[in-house]
Amino acid sequence: MDNNAIQKTNLSNIKKIIIIASGKGGVGKSTVAAGLAVSLALEGYSTGLLDADIYGPSAPTLFNLMCEMPDVELIDGKNYVTPFTNFGVKVMSIGFFIDPAEAVIWRGPRASSGLTQLLKDTNWGELDYLIIDTPPGTGDVHITLLQNFMPTGVIVVTTPQEMALSDVKKAINMYSDKQIGIPILGVVENMSWFTPVNHPDEKYYIFGNGGGERLAKEFNVPLLAQIPINEKMCKSCDNGKMNELFTDPAIKAAFEQLADSIQ
Numbered sequence: 001m002d003n004n005a006i007q008k009t010n011l012s013n014i015k016k017i018i019i020i021a022s023g024k025g026g027v028g029k030s031t032v033a034a035g036l037a038v039s040l041a042l043e044g045y046s047t048g049l050l051d052a053d054i055y056g057p058s059a060p061t062l063f064n065l066m067c068e069m070p071d072v073e074l075i076d077g078k079n080y081v082t083p084f085t086n087f088g089v090k091v092m093s094i095g096f097f098i099d100p101a102e103a104v105i106w107r108g109p110r111a112s113s114g115l116t117q118l119l120k121d122t123n124w125g126e127l128d129y130l131i132i133d134t135p136p137g138t139g140d141v142h143i144t145l146l147q148n149f150m151p152t153g154v155i156v157v158t159t160p161q162e163m164a165l166s167d168v169k170k171a172i173n174m175y176s177d178k179q180i181g182i183p184i185l186g187v188v189e190n191m192s193w194f195t196p197v198n199h200p201d202e203k204y205y206i207f208g209n210g211g212g213e214r215l216a217k218e219f220n221v222p223l224l225a226q227i228p229i230n231e232k233m234c235k236s237c238d239n240g241k242m243n244e245l246f247t248d249p250a251i252k253a254a255f256e257q258l259a260d261s262i263q
């Protein structure tokens, strides 16, 4: 694949575009993308989140925007969709536009043009950061982002166990491809350990210990953050209450560390 073959779109109103990816499903990409975006917004950065997961969009749930439909506005003779703002983050999701039943047939050119249009035709305004949540794997969405845009880099999410790691390595290899690759900013290890509420000094390494660190070392990239397993995580996220998540000091600290690591 030749990276120069396609004219790339330069989104000059956005300073940094950060992709959140993983070869593996269910490791916490969407949670990490949302948590990072909220954390950056809390630090005062103008932040957007694009949910590019055509097969399982999460942002409408995470940001409490179910059944919402974005407005369209005419700017200089062109139509733009208006992102929603929640928890200080401008949110746009491909899930606002596609019927979940249709998503499976969104492949190849259709997925590519839909995503490109969404990224270009959203009225983001001036952003310091645009965080892009992607589907698992290394498919059309990832290739489109790499070929059609100029992302600053990618954060790779993994859980500590080896099976997750081997899938994640495939994604790292694609993102570091000589032709279409971009900088790997580092690894986030999610679900690193569990600390019971009544025993705040104890850590139980339920999925193993040190997997994220080994992965980071193998690819010579930093381990940006370790996010503990948190009982509130599922509940807060499923109910669109990202703010509740940040009331847990360990979770807040992990996301702050992640936000600081990419500045």
Ligand SMILES: Nc1ncnc2c1ncn2[C@@H]1O[C@H](COP(=O)(O)OP(=O)(O)OP(=O)(O)O)[C@@H](O)[C@H]1O
Residues within 6 Å of the ligand: 024, 025, 026, 027, 028, 029, 030, 031, 032, 053, 056, 058, 134, 135, 136, 190, 191, 192, 227, 228, 229, 230, 231, 233, 234, 235, 237, 238
């Ligand atoms: N640190 C954590 N502690 C507890 N639950 C978590 C944690 N991280 C993620 N989860 C939960 O695990 C589930 C999967 O997380 P999430 O949807 O973020 O993964 P994903 O990688 O985006 O999945 P997919 O590949 O389907 O897009 C969610 O229910 C989420 O709330």
Ligand SMILES: [Mg+2]
Residues within 6 Å of the ligand: 029, 030, 031, 053, 056, 058, 133, 134, 135
């Ligand atoms: Mg997801």
